Amino acid sequence: GENVEQHPSTLSVQEGDSAVIKCTYSDSASNYFPWYKQELGKRPQLIIDIRSNVGEKKDQRIAVTLNKTAKHFSLHITETQPEDSAVYFCAARAGYGQNFVFGPGTRLSVLP
C-alpha cells in the first residue's frame, strides 16, 4: 500500500522568510495530493492541492510542486507570518477512490 513520508518534522523560520516542507510517496498510482493545515485544537483544513497532471500550483503565498518521476511533492510558503504557525500534513490518494494516506506532519513555527 501507499506510504507517505514527510520532512522535516519541525521547522522554525523567522517572520518574512520562506518555509518548505517535503513529502515523498511510494505508490505510482497516486494521483491527488492535498495539503492540510491544523491549528492547535482545531480540525485539519485544506490549504492547497495538486493533481498528477499538473507540476505546480500557486495560491497567493502558498505553492505546491509535484515531481511524479521522483514521487515527491513540496509545499512552499513565502513571506511567512505568525498566523502560519501550525501543523501541516501532506496526503496522497491512489486512483479515484477515497483511500487517503497522510504524512506524519510538520510543526511550523514562525518567529516574530
Next chain:
Amino acid sequence: EAQVTQNPRYLITVTGKKLTVTCSQNMNHEYMSWYRQDPGLGLRQIYYSMNVEVTDKGDVPEGYKVSRKEKRNFPLILESPSPNQTSLYFCASSGLAGGYTQYFGPGTRLTVL
C-alpha cells in the same frame, strides 16, 4: 451552513463497553471517511464510504465498524473498545458539490480506560 458534525466531542469510557460516535454532513456529499490522529503518526484512515451501503477498509480498520445507511450519516462503532483505541477521531466528507475537497468534522477525543 455547510458542515460536518460529530458527537460526542469528548468521551471517557471503559474497556469493553460498546460505543458509537456519530458523524453527519449536510452537503449531500457522496464520500465520507473516519480517521484517527495520534501524536507523531498523522491521520490514519480507518474506514471510508463511497456512497450509501458502500464502505471499505482504510489503513487501520481493526476493532472498528461502520455503516452507511443514509447519505448524510456515517457512524463509527467500537464494539469492544480497548485502551489502544484512545485517540482523537475525525470524520470527513467530500463530494461533487465541494469539488471533492475533504471537509473535516470538529473531532472526538476518546479515552478508553
